[in-house]
Amino acid sequence: MTTEYRHTPVLLAEVTHYLSPHPGSIVVDGTLGGAGHAAKLASAIAPDGLLIGIDQDDAALAAAATTLRLGQQTRLLKGNFGDLDALLSDAKVPYVDGFLFDLGVSSPQLDFTERGFSYKGDAPLDMRMDPSAGGLTAADVVDSYQEADLARVIRDYGEERWASRIAAFIVAARARRPVTTTSELVDIIKAAVPAAARKDGPHPARRTFQALRIEVNRELEVLEQALEAAVRWLVPGGRIVVISYHSLEDRVVKQTFAKFAQGCTCPPGLPVCVCGAKPVLRVLTRRAVVPTQDEVERNPRSRSAKLRAAEKL
Secondary structure (H helix, E strand, O other), rough: OOOOOOOOOOOOOHHHHHHHHHHHOEEEEEEOOOOOHHHHHHHHHHOOOOOEEOOOOOOHHHHHHHOOOOEOOEEEEEOOOOHHHHHHHHOOOOOOEEEEOOOOOOOHHHHHHOOOOOOOOOOOOOOOOOOHOOOOOOOHHHOOOOOOOOOOOHHHHHHHHHHOHHHHHHEEEEEEEHEEEEHHHHHHHHHHOOOOHOOOOOOHHHHHHHHHHHHHHHHHHHHHHHHHHHHEEEEEEEEEEEOOOOOOHHHHHHHHHHHHHOOOOOOOOOOOOOOOOOOOOOEEOOEOOOOOOOHHHHOHHOOOEEEEEEEEH
16 A cells, blocks of 8 residues: 555635635644645644644544644544544634535545445455444445345435345345455446446446445434534634535535524414524525536546535624
8 A cells, every 4th residue: 555645625725715714713624634625724824823633544644744734733633523522622622713524535545445445446345434443344234234224225325226226136145155345346236237227327336335435434424413513613703614525415514504594493474483593604605616627627536526615603
């Protein structure tokens, strides 16, 4: 494995615009990766700001430590952003002016086949963001879930039209022997998806691999927890920026922002508000911000990115 940990930051100018960091700000990059965004943010809040980078991947933290100037103005924390309350409390952070969450899988996680995220090579079927923490692997899901549960995961998290058929083929294959590698799973999926459906569009295994990654890492549940915690930590006027890469993530972000921006929840027709609920956020992006064509050409992995931003009231 190469030690290189590349990260071409997506929508960097747009992140900087909506997050609006300034000298002295406390900014949290909850998905540090290779620190592409973090390096820009650290520069913007210098000389007396504080950048906190969070990642559960040891390789990402090691790469970021070489990119960023660590010290009083920069702290790196290992952990899942779903545990934001505990991480920031343990680090004795008083408040936060800005949060960034870039939800894309980092390039090395895709490029290093041994991590098990990619359908393009042969590796153990793992897909855990932090293997050192133990827990469920993609192989565990594939070999232990009931057929109906497998179909649900692939359909709901992968938005795969052939989910039931793929689940049935997996169950039939594992009855002969356990499915333990990415290439074995790819072969099963290719056999399950009709040839006509494989002629056009993305790789036939892409949606199933996405679904398994989301299930293994509880990504949607963790994302909602992180967003709600971030809103609590923000000071009035503080901002939160999220970049998502598929419709499921974007829906969670959009619905969470809308919930905090809603305010009164009383039934229509009441003469006065009795719930007392007040809006907590102001949504800054009426529609999701997407990359320019020029950025997509320079960084094809940015193609599906969508940015949403909100401000604490």
